[in-house]
Amino acid sequence: MSLKLIHPGLLTTVQDLGRTGYQQYGVVVSGAMDRLSLRIANMLVGNREDEAALEITLRGPELAVQQDTLLAICGADLSPTVDGIALPQWRPVLVGTGGVVRFGPCRSGCRAYVAVAGGIDVPQVLGSRSTYLRGGLGGFEGRMLKAGDVVKQGPAGERSARLAKRLTERLTPDRPFQAAAWHIHPPHMAAVSEPLGVRVTPGAQLGRLDQDSRKRLFGSVFEVSPQSDRMGYRLQGAALRQTSTEELLSEAVPPGTVQLPSDGSPIILLADRQTTGGYPRIAHVVSADLPALGQAKPGDKLRFRPVTLEQAERLYLLQEREMAQIRMGIRLKLQNKMDKEM
Structure with a gap:
């Protein structure tokens, strides 16, 4: 076929x-x-x-x-x-x-x-x-x-x-x-709102942001720019400033890493991201929010919401529990119990 x-x-x-x-x-x-x-x-x-x-x-x-x-x-x-x-x-x-x-x-x-x-x-x-x-x-x-x-x-x-x-x-x-x-x-489609609430854990270089920039990171609304693709979303909004200009060694970057280039506009790394990066990693999008984030398009707005690592793990486990329920429901439908429903 x-x-x-x-x-x-x-x-x-x-x-x-x-x-x-x-x-x-x-x-x-x-x-x-x-x-x-x-x-x-x-x-x-x-x-x-x-x-x-x-x-x-x-x-x-x-x-x-x-x-x-x-x-x-x-x-x-x-x-x-x-x-x-x-x-x-x-x-x-x-x-x-x-x-x-x-x-x-x-x-x-x-x-x-x-x-x-x-x-x-x-x-x-x-x-x-x-x-x-x-x-x-x-x-x-x-x-x-x-x-x-x-x-x-x-x-x-x-x-x-x-x-x-x-x-x-x-x-x-x-x-x-x-x-x-x-x-x-x-649930991840039903919960999409404007602006999209994106939960993040702190990144290793979050401390490089000055105090005002840290407030803007979690208090401002950012917009997905047209210069976004499967590699990453470049965000438009309030520019974030660093307290240090010291260059960093490249390190591994997982999906959802929020990098901060020198221009102050954050980039969220996604499916086609490079394996390492040298920009400061100021936050990480929790795994449970990556599917909804993958549905964002240029012009959509989002807001970062800080959570702890323990909360991020709990969100992931809850999501997988919902997926297990969906999996079981579909499996029952695909077995010999479909005649009455169709």
């Missing part, structure tokens, strides 16, 4: 949960900007959570379905349709052969994820199918997708095949797709 791109959209790439285990060699992790949405999309079609999917940004592609395909779209609401009929998100959908999935205006968020039963089948590079655009590594020939590309799907598992069969039986000539009646609505 395969999908053919009629139009590539603004930025469509193949992503999974990232290329781990090689940062000591300078290999960038990459992976989905909103890991929760990718994981849930994969769950909905019966995949492992780390299977590769399509990550689409702001303006989506046109995808021609060349054979009946079980898919799920999670993350941003980019107004998906099939042959002009609105396509529901956060649930499994069987799109019939010849259907064309299109995306319209961005209603909320920034990035949507299209998972298909069996996952996107591209070669693994260092254990991952994720695309690192700057390095031309992984994904579909190491690049963003373009018109005419044909993206293959891997073999579907038993649960995926069973659900696809039941939905296929409900297809009709005037209905290009059939969706399950049940759906998932994850």
